[in-house]
Amino acid sequence: MKVIKFGGSSLASSVQLHKVFDVVKSDKDRKIIVVSAPGKRFKEDTKVTDLLIDCAAKALLGESTDALFQTIIERYSGIAQDMGMELSIIQEIEHNLHQILQSDKSDPDQFMDLMKASGEDNNAKLVAAFFRFKGMDAEYVNPFDAGLFVTDEHASARVLPESYDNLFALRERKGLVIFPGFFGYTKAGEIRTFSRSGSDITGAIVANGVQAELYENFTDVDAVFAVNPAIVKNPCKVDELTYREMRELSYAGFSVFHDEALVPAFRAGIPVHIKNTNNPDGSGTRVIRERDASNGPVVGIASDDGFCSIYISKYLMNRELGFGRRILQILEEAELSYEHMPSGIDDLTIILRENQLDAKKERHVIERLKHEVDADQVVVEHGISLLMVVGEAMRHNVGTTYRASRALSNAGVNIEMINQGSSEVSIMFGVKKEQEHQAVRALYHEFFSSVPVS
């Protein structure tokens, strides 16, 4: 049995939906279909999820939502009309969205989650109706009925372990299961969404639950590329990579697959196959437990901006018991999560996502760090980009860090910091945002310039 997930751009129009139908029909093992909300039909288009977020924001402000309501409904009805389907399904969707808009708004986060989740929920109903219209035995399954339970956090829920056992029963369903992505229910029966692009997560959870042999993730690119094609033209494609490599790459800016989605697949050892709905016969990229390392030590280079660093130094820091704990406690109390913490004998640097800090919080944290740990120096630097050179085979190769830093030095890039964990899956470089693209090109050239572009 295969679980197959389609992203929003694969479900944005009737033309795309016909492709989805052909993909599903061509393999009888494709039994459970996880769907996103309709995405962009063209580059400047707006995703239905973004329309729903705008609509919810207006409703919360007490402003009129009529125009946005119509636009959202037209996205679904446009698809149904082009297919020549009966419009009763659209009436159902319209009624559902209307009811949500009328519902209690005393908890704005709860209301926002409800609105966002309706994008996938109603699309799953539409897709199920379309498959039936085309003569297939297909049913929409609600995540609550299937037992997909999640934690209480709004917009960033996490799956509760019992869900996996509950979802196993989906195997018994006779026809195709059409399952909405992006959300689950708390034990109290309230909707919570995953973080953005979270339908990938639903697909992985369902694949784990039903113990699928494969999790196919259909999107709108042919494969995962070794580097961001917006930075390096025509980069080579990656045929295979491990879960850990994919996790590192998607953490640092590879948007093809949600980084949180790997965990459920990884735990159950289910291979993930990333493919293109517009080119289903292409070989795509396989994410697996182990790969052979014949294609060199580095599998990909990722980069992401929007980081800042807090540099803390104190003479004889290494001898002071509890120094690190006190720093981390200050961060925790300020609700700041950190990404990396490279350290020296008398100093350490904490790297954080910049968007967590406003000027007031920054001042507050610096004051506390200066006084409570009695630091000699606390310096915050903004505008940092992180580069990740990723590849498990680095472990068996000598000189990868040397090659990377030489390439950066030859390109005139100033390395602000380096971090390499003992797992040796990746080497991280911190550079100034202005030098990010230059650095990525230099690294790509170093590790991939002799690899044929496919």
Ligand code: ASP
């Ligand atoms: N529709 C949601 C989003 O745009 C979830 C998804 O597509 O995976 O973030």
